[in-house]
Amino acid sequence: MTDVSLPDPGELQRVLARVADSLLALRYEAWTFGDSIAFEGMLAASERLGDGRGAAFARGFIRAWAVEARPYDRLDCTAPGLAMVEVARKTGDALVTEAAIGLADYLVARPRIGPLFATWERSPLQHPWGRDQLPPREVQLLAAPPAGAFIDCLHFDPPFFVALGVHVGRDDLVAEGLRQAEGYIDVLQRADGTFDHFVLEGSDETYGPRWGRGQGWALLGLLDILEHLPDGHDAANTITSSAARLIGVMINTQREDGHWDAVVGDHDSGDETSTAAFMADGLLRAARVGVVDAERIEGPASMALHATLGSTSTDGILEGVSAAVNACTLASHYAHVPRGFVVPWGQGPLAMALAERLRLAEGLDRERVP
Numbered sequence: 001m002t003d004v005s006l007p008d009p010g011e012l013q014r015v016l017a018r019v020a021d022s023l024l025a026l027r028y029e030a031w032t033f034g035d036s037i038a039f040e041g042m043l044a045a046s047e048r049l050g051d052g053r054g055a056a057f058a059r060g061f062i063r064a065w066a067v068e069a070r071p072y073d074r075l076d077c078t079a080p081g082l083a084m085v086e087v088a089r090k091t092g093d094a095l096v097t098e099a100a101i102g103l104a105d106y107l108v109a110r111p112r113i114g115p116l117f118a119t120w121e122r123s124p125l126q127h128p129w130g131r132d133q134l135p136p137r138e139v140q141l142l143a144a145p146p147a148g149a150f151i152d153c154l155h156f157d158p159p160f161f162v163a164l165g166v167h168v169g170r171d172d173l174v175a176e177g178l179r180q181a182e183g184y185i186d187v188l189q190r191a192d193g194t195f196d197h198f199v200l201e202g203s204d205e206t207y208g209p210r211w212g213r214g215q216g217w218a219l220l221g222l223l224d225i226l227e228h229l230p231d232g233h234d235a236a237n238t239i240t241s242s243a244a245r246l247i248g249v250m251i252n253t254q255r256e257d258g259h260w261d262a263v264v265g266d267h268d269s270g271d272e273t274s275t276a277a278f279m280a281d282g283l284l285r286a287a288r289v290g291v292v293d294a295e296r297i298e299g300p301a302s303m304a305l306h307a308t309l310g311s312t313s314t315d316g317i318l319e320g321v322s323a324a325v326n327a328c329t330l331a332s333h334y335a336h337v338p339r340g341f342v343v344p345w346g347q348g349p350l351a352m353a354l355a356e357r358l359r360l361a362e363g364l365d366r367e368r369v370p
């Protein structure tokens with residue numbers, strides 16, 4: 001394993017400050033994919049930096065949405081629900097709490113595909129990036145795409161339901177969050193520990209194997225649940241085991257430069273930097289919540305953050321991040337998604353990774369105080 005040295009905490013704070021500024025400058029819609037990790041990144045950066053701007057921005061944006069939230073629509077499943085709960089918990093803002101409860105009640109009423117909520121009534125299927133062509137049967141799906149459930153939503157729904165249920169005393173929401181998480185594990189986690197991207201209604205087949213960023217969405221969603229689940233809950237073992245299996249394969253497929261391939265383990269799929277940012281955060285958090293031993297992830301986590309910082313510009317932008325992948329039934333699509341975008345799913349995990357590393361550094365510093 002390659003030895004790496006990371007910047008001192010002071011420099012990490014300076015980088016985090018630039019990343020935090022970039023998060024506030026992004027154009028947000030209420031709501032769409034990637035908002036969850038961006039708003040969580042704002043809150044984490046605000047706490048670590050002692051700078052209230054990120055927390056104030058998040059609260060203000062959520063309150064503005066809450067006033068006009070009804071009627072809800074399908075993309076509200078991508079709302080930063082966990083961030084809403086964090087804002088409500090820390091500020092006691094009744095409007096935010098009320099909006100979160102209303103959103104949760106809407107989301108749990110959605111149609112299901114087996115145990116999972118249908119993310120879309122018509123999945124956003126597309127022709128593949130790259131030279132490969134869809135077979136005729138899959139071309140026909142584009143004309144009338146069925147409903148689908150997507151691994152990104154393991155980061156949206158289950159942590160939100162669990163955290164909100166704990167916050168407001170709704171055991172039904174905690175149970176639904178766990179039901180969704182266990183459904184994603186059963187339906188989309190492969191025997192090797194990685195997750196596929198999606199499943200379509202009416203099909204036993206799953207699609208998008210080993211998509212790199214998808215592993216990040218899955219890992220952080222599982223860890224979010226563990227951080228908010230009451231101690232000793234029966235479901236903790238299932239969630240912990242799933243996260244540990246995923247971490248095992250990600251450690252084994254990490255490249256010597258600290259990154260992962262755009263499609264994990266496929267060296268021909270090329271570079272894509274957001275996976276390392278997700279993993280730099282996820283590996284450290286997994287050790288903190290007891291999923292893995294700290295010694296096991298120390299090297300891989302440091303390599304992942306070193307690689308992420310090496311891909312970060314002087315103004316705090318993570319370079320080499322791919323566009324939204326949408327969805328495609330052809331596996332080769334995931335190796336050819338265009339890259340080079342400044343997006344929430346790049347800046348958010350970058351902020352989270354830096355904040356988590358600083359949290360660790362602050363803890364170690366406190367331990368050294370006599």
